Amino acid sequence: MANTMQFDLVSPERKLASVQATEVMIPGADGDMTAMPGHAPTITTLRPGILAVVTAEGITEYAVTGGFAEIGPEGVTVLAERGHPVDEMTQKVYSQMLADAHAAHKGAASDMVDATAKLLADMVAIGTHIGLDHDHANFIE
CATH class of the missing domain: 2.60.15.10 (F0F1 ATP synthase delta/epsilon subunit, N-terminal)
Incomplete structure (x- = not known):
């Protein structure tokens, strides 16, 4: 081609x-x-x-x-x-990916908090795009 x-x-x-x-x-x-x-x-x-x-x-x-x-x-x-x-993404797979991102954010050193917050936002955007529930509107505590 x-x-x-x-x-x-x-x-x-x-x-x-x-x-x-x-x-x-x-x-x-x-x-x-x-x-x-x-x-x-x-x-x-x-x-x-x-x-x-x-x-x-x-x-x-x-x-x-x-x-x-x-x-x-x-x-x-x-x-x-x-x-x-x-088309192979399931709620279970997505929830695990999101949990991994959340864990990275909670365990991040202070100089990495912004980067991990962006990671979480990007993961929520993936779920929104493919119609999976991220369960929480905001993970930053």
């Missing part, structure tokens, strides 16, 4: 995707970005969010909690700390 690029998504548990894509929307730590064929070489860290991949078959979304994305003219490789296809 002329206007496609290789996309690979891997988490420690498994390889989640290896497809030809036309676009990859990435939740970058410094802001969302879209990679397309011919993109300038870039490496970015991921924040918790929804990573979306556009292929000839449609759009597939993945919930990721962090990691790295390497973008180049020929493709995108994402190494996610944790990743799940959105």
Whole structure:
């Protein structure tokens, strides 16, 4: 395919995707970005969010909690700390991910409180996007 690029998504548990894509929307730590064929070489860290991949078959979304994305003219490789296809996310999996983020926030050193508060906000946004209940409007005590 002329206007496609290789996309690979891997988490420690498994390889989640290896497809030809036309676009990859990435939740970058410094802001969302879209990679397309011919993109300038870039490496970015991921924040918790929804990573979306556009292929000839449609759009597939993945919930990721962090990691790295390497973008180049020929493709995108994402190494996610944790990743799940959105259609496989359950309330139980999401609640555990949120509990992990909450624990990181409560145990954070004072210089990391803002970063972990952002992590919690991003996790709540993931649940809102995919229709799962985060149980609490605000975890900051």
